[in-house]
Each structure stands twice: as structure tokens, then as C-alpha cells.
Amino acid sequence: xxxxxxxxxxxxxxxxxxxxxxxxxxxxxxxxxxxxxxxxxxxxxxxxxxxxxxxxxxxxxxxxxxxxxxxxxxxxxxxxxxxxxxxxxxxxxxxxxxxxxxxxxxxxxxxxxxxxxxxxxxxxxxxxxxxxxxxx
Amino acid sequence: xxxxxxxxxxxxxxxxxxxxxxxxxxxxxxxxxxxxxxxxxxxxxxxxxxxxxxxxxxxxxxxxxxxxxxxxxxxxxxxxxxxxxxxxxxxxxxxxxxxxxxxxxxxxxxxxxxxxxxxxxxxxxxxxxxxxxxxxxxxxxxxxxxxxxxxxxxxxxxxxxxxxxxxxxxxxxxxxxxxxxxxxxxxxxxxxxxxxxxxxxxxxxxxxxxxxxxxxxxxxxxxxxxxxxxxxxxxxxxxxxxxxxxxxxxxxxxxxxxxxxxxxxxxxxxxxxxxxxxxxxxxxxxxxxxxxxxxxxxxxxxxxxxxxxxxxxxxxxxxxxxxxxxxxxxxxxxxxxxxxxxxxxxxxxxxxxxxxxxxxxxxxxxxxxxxxxxxxxxxxxxxxxxxx
Ligand SMILES: [Zn+2]
Numbered sequence: 001x002x003x004x005x006x007x008x009x010x011x012x013x014x015x016x017x018x019x020x021x022x023x024x025x026x027x028x029x030x031x032x033x034x035x036x037x038x039x040x041x042x043x044x045x046x047x048x049x050x051x052x053x054x055x056x057x058x059x060x061x062x063x064x065x066x067x068x069x070x071x072x073x074x075x076x077x078x079x080x081x082x083x084x085x086x087x088x089x090x091x092x093x094x095x096x097x098x099x100x101x102x103x104x105x106x107x108x109x110x111x112x113x114x115x116x117x118x119x120x121x122x123x124x125x126x127x128x129x130x131x132x133x134x135x136x
Numbered sequence: 137x138x139x140x141x142x143x144x145x146x147x148x149x150x151x152x153x154x155x156x157x158x159x160x161x162x163x164x165x166x167x168x169x170x171x172x173x174x175x176x177x178x179x180x181x182x183x184x185x186x187x188x189x190x191x192x193x194x195x196x197x198x199x200x201x202x203x204x205x206x207x208x209x210x211x212x213x214x215x216x217x218x219x220x221x222x223x224x225x226x227x228x229x230x231x232x233x234x235x236x237x238x239x240x241x242x243x244x245x246x247x248x249x250x251x252x253x254x255x256x257x258x259x260x261x262x263x264x265x266x267x268x269x270x271x272x273x274x275x276x277x278x279x280x281x282x283x284x285x286x287x288x289x290x291x292x293x294x295x296x297x298x299x300x301x302x303x304x305x306x307x308x309x310x311x312x313x314x315x316x317x318x319x320x321x322x323x324x325x326x327x328x329x330x331x332x333x334x335x336x337x338x339x340x341x342x343x344x345x346x347x348x349x350x351x352x353x354x355x356x357x358x359x360x361x362x363x364x365x366x367x368x369x370x371x372x373x374x375x376x377x378x379x380x381x382x383x384x385x386x387x388x389x390x391x392x393x394x395x396x397x398x399x400x401x402x403x404x405x406x407x408x409x410x411x412x413x414x415x416x417x418x419x420x421x422x423x424x425x426x427x428x429x430x431x432x433x434x435x436x437x438x439x440x441x442x443x444x445x446x447x448x449x450x451x452x453x454x455x456x457x458x459x460x461x462x463x464x465x466x467x468x469x470x471x472x473x474x475x476x477x478x479x480x481x482x483x484x485x486x487x488x489x490x491x492x493x494x495x496x497x498x499x500x501x502x503x504x505x506x507x508x509x510x511x512x513x514x515x516x517x518x519x520x521x522x523x524x
Contacts, residue, residue, distance in 0.1 A: 010267045041382025042268040048381040068289070068386055068509075070281035071334040072273060079273040087278050087333075089384070089509070096382030099509075101272050112289045129271065 216513025217505020246468020309459025
């Protein structure tokens with residue numbers, strides 16, 4: 001069982017500030033291209049699918065399934081003391097696959113295709129990190 | 137215009153050291169450059185093009201050209217991690233074929249063993265993806281474990297099959313006096329080694345070594361003046377595979393693009409290849425790459441590597457006969473250069489007698505830089521005898 005994972009205040013840029021500001025308010029937002037409707041991950045104000053810079057944010061469902069995962073037994077740096085922890089690609093209901101952690105779970109029970117929902121993980125370090133946990 | 141047959145690898149040199157606390161990184165670049173030029177029968181004053189990647193200190197190519205005293209008409213510091221040096225071969229071939237250069241020097245050097253830098257320490261904080269990856273504890277091993285897990289899920293690949301790759305590498309490494317790890321290991325020993333990121337164990341991972349290597353790529357005209365046996369560059373392919381706006385498919389690598397390009401340019405097929413140097417940052421890297429290059433069908437890599445499929449003696453495809461990155465050497469946490477060097481040894485008949493492929497006429501070297509789970513630079517080079 002993982003304990004509280006490192007949750008530093010994320011480094012933001014002019015492009016990614018809206019994502020983390022929403023997360024701080026407990027909202028999970030995604031960027032979508034207004035030209036081709038593609039939902040984009042990782043967040044950027046550019047559509048790598050069609051080249052448009054007409055991108056806006058919308059509130060996502062927070063639902064997804066595990067596309068792949070690993071239980072990291074020996075993390076590096078500040079993650080060492082938090083091992084084992086689950087690093088996963090979550091396939092969001094909106095389409096993109098997002099790299100994140102699966103928390104609130106026994107790592108031995110995580111499986112590909114497992115349904116998950118978003119968690120806002122307010123760490124002691126001050127961040128409000130977008131992670132996922134088992135769907136209830 | 138194709139570069140097929142227009143350029144040749146005339147010199148190749150691997151630093152024999154695996155722990156070099158008393159040399160600077162520029163010194164190691166210089167040592168391997170001298171070694172490769174001497175191997176070709178050339179000197180520093182013959183070099184008119186220079187290639188290096190992110191392991192080169194300072195301003196990269198500009199700093200190293202100054203340090204080495206090179207007079208360059210052509211320079212390239214393309215950085216695609218461990219595959220950089222195979223990309224450089226393609227770029228050098230193009231420059232030579234276009235008449236911009238005649239003698240191209242490519243060098244690699246680094247000291248992660250001495251320096252203790254974590255593998256893949258080049259994950260840069262300024263990268264636009266940075267805060268959406270590093271924030272979640274992604275490290276190099278985990279970035280390959282994610283691909284391994286998905287491959288197991290879709291195709292039934294097993295940890296035992298991955299371990300077979302390490303067993304084959306160690307079987308070859310016992311004959312290499314310079315190899316960092318020379319003990320032959322068993323499947324059980326791989327599975328019993330500490331788990332780093334499920335399903336990858338410590339012995340699924342490459343070694344961390346100091347060292348370096350260099351190759352010299354020359355024109356037809358220069359090759360004709362040399363006494364040393366050269367390797368003809370028959371085909372090259374390069375690809376960047378990335379996360380595709382958040383739709384990564386972890387079951388294949390950039391080799392699925394770079395491989396077919398190289399085979400098409402060379403005019404040969406996978407079944408023609410006598411020996412292959414396959415990038416082996418981790419066992420899973422080898423397995424997926426073999427599928428992508430067409431040595432077996434997608435999903436059948438596990439069967440292909442089983443029962444000694446990669447052994448120099450009796451294998452379907454002799455691979456990494458120097459012991460590869462898994463056992464021999466992974467200088468600067470970058471394995472592409474040593475892949476080319478062992479491929480050249482095989483073509484020249486200069487691999488260790490216990491692992492030399494008889495009548496070796498056509499070889500392939502493949503590099504993979506970056507991380508399977510996110511973005512990678514893939515490069516394939518096919519080399520042949522001069523009458524190929
Ligand atoms: Zn678009």
C-alpha cells in the first residue's frame with residue numbers, strides 16, 4: 001500500500017497554468033482543439049494532430065481505465081522511500097492516455113482495463129496532483 | 137538519391153575501460169577518436185566532418201572540434217539519446233554522398249559509473265512534457281516496464297522469455313575480456329534478481345559503465361586508398377516515435393518505421409541478415425525491436441528469443457556477440473555506438489572466435505534512444521561486405 005506520494009507544487013508555464021489552477025480547485029480539465037475536436041494530452045496550446053493553435057479547456061469526466069502500469073519497487077530520488085508505488089497510463093474516457101499514479105489501492109490488485117476515477121491528491125508539499133484511484 | 141554503397145565505415149574503436157575515474161570526458165572522446173582513426177589508417181588531419189551527441193561537453197560539436205583540433209566543413213550534434221550515433225551515420229552518409237565531406241568522425245564518451253548519474257539523467261526540466269511525467273515518479277526503468285506490461289497483456293509474453301535475452305547476452309559476454317559482467321546467468325537467476333519496476337528485474341537492465349567509442353565514415357574515394365577492410369553502408373533508417381498527442385501505442389517502437397526504410401534502401405530483407413546488434417537498454421527493448429524490424433511477427437518475439445534463438449552458436453539470429461549493453465558496456469548510458477562497433481567486428485571476422493558468425497556478409501545495427509513509454513529516437517543501419 002502506497003503512502004502519501006510526493007506532491008510538489010507543479011512547475012507551470014503560460015501554457016499549462018490553467019490545468020494546474022483548475023486542479024487546485026478540484027477540477028480536472030483537458031485541452032481540446034477547436035479546429036479538429038481532438039482532445040490533447042499532455043496539455044499544450046497547440047494541436048499536434050492538425051497544427052491549429054485554437055485550443056480551449058473543458059471539464060473532463062474524470063473517468064478512465066488502466067492501459068498499462070508498473071509497480072515501481074525501487075524508485076529514484078525522493079520516490080525511493082515511497083516505493084512500491086503504481087505508475088500507470090490511464091486511458092481517459094475522452095480518449096488520451098495520461099501518465100499518472102494509481103493511489104488508494106493495493107498495488108497487487110491493479111490490473112489492465114481496471115476502471116478508475118480522478119483523485120486530487122493534496123500533498124503535504126502543497127501541490128494538488130491529478131492522480132487516479134479505483135472507481136467506486 | 138540513395139546513399140547505398142556510397143560510403144563505408146573504415147574505422148571502429150571501443151574504449152576497453154569500464155571504470156575511468158582518472159580521465160575527463162573530453163579525454164575519452166579523444167582516445168576513442170584516435171583509436172578509430174588509427175583503425176582506419178587515417179589521422180586527425182584527415183577528418184573534415186564531426187558528429188557527436190548530448191554526451192559531448194560544453195557546446196557539443198563546436199567545443200569538441202576545438203578540443204580535438206579538427207578542421208570541419210560539416211558538423212552535426214543531433215541528440216536522440218542512445219540512438220544518436222546511428223542517426224549520425226545516416227547524416228554523415230548523406231553529407232559524403234553530397235560531396236560536403238570525405239572523412240566523418242563520430243564519437244561517444246561518458247562516465248556515469250564514476251559520476252553516479254542515474255541512467256537517463258538527461259530528462260530535462262525545460263521539456264514541455266516534463267511536469268506531466270517526472271511528477272509521477274517516471275524513471276527510465278519504469279518507462280520500459282510500462283511497455284513490457286502491455287506487451288505481456290496483449291501477446292502473452294513472459295518474464296522467462298525476457299530472461300532468455302539476458303541469458304544469451306551473458307553467454308556471449310563470457311568470451312569478452314573487457315565485458316563489465318562476464319558470468320553466464322540462467323533464466324532463474326534473472327527472475328530471482330531484485331525487482332526494480334514490475335515486470336523488469338535488475339538483470340533485465342543494462343549495465344552502467346564509463347567508456348566510449350568512435351567510428352569513421354568515409355567516401356568511396358577514401359576507402360579505395362585504405363588497406364583496412366571497410367564495411368559498406370547499404371541502408372539507413374531514422375524515426376522519432378512519440379506520444380502522438382496522448383495516444384501512445386506501447387506495443388511497438390520507432391524500429392517499425394526505421395527498419396523498413398533501412399531494408400528498402402539496402403535492398404535486402406530480415407532473413408538475409410547474418411548478425412544483428414539490437415539495442416538492449418532492457419530485455420524488453422530487444423524483444424519488441426526484433427518484432428518491429430521484421431525478424432518475427434508482432435507478438436511472437438517471446439517465442440523467437442526462446443530456446444537460444446539469439447545465440448551466436450545455433451541461434452536463429454546471432455545478436456550482441458560482445459555481450460551488449462546488458463553485459464558488456466553501456467558507455468554514457470548510451471548503447472548505439474557499441475552496437476555499430478560489434479557489427480563491424482562481425483563483418484570483418486574479428487569478433488571473438490567463440491561468437492564469430494561464420495561467413496558473415498550482411499549485418500544490422502539498431503539504436504533506440506529515449507523511453508519506450510513516451511518518446512524515442514530509432515535508427516537502423518545495414519552494413520555489408522564490399523562486394524555486397
Ligand atoms: Zn486539431
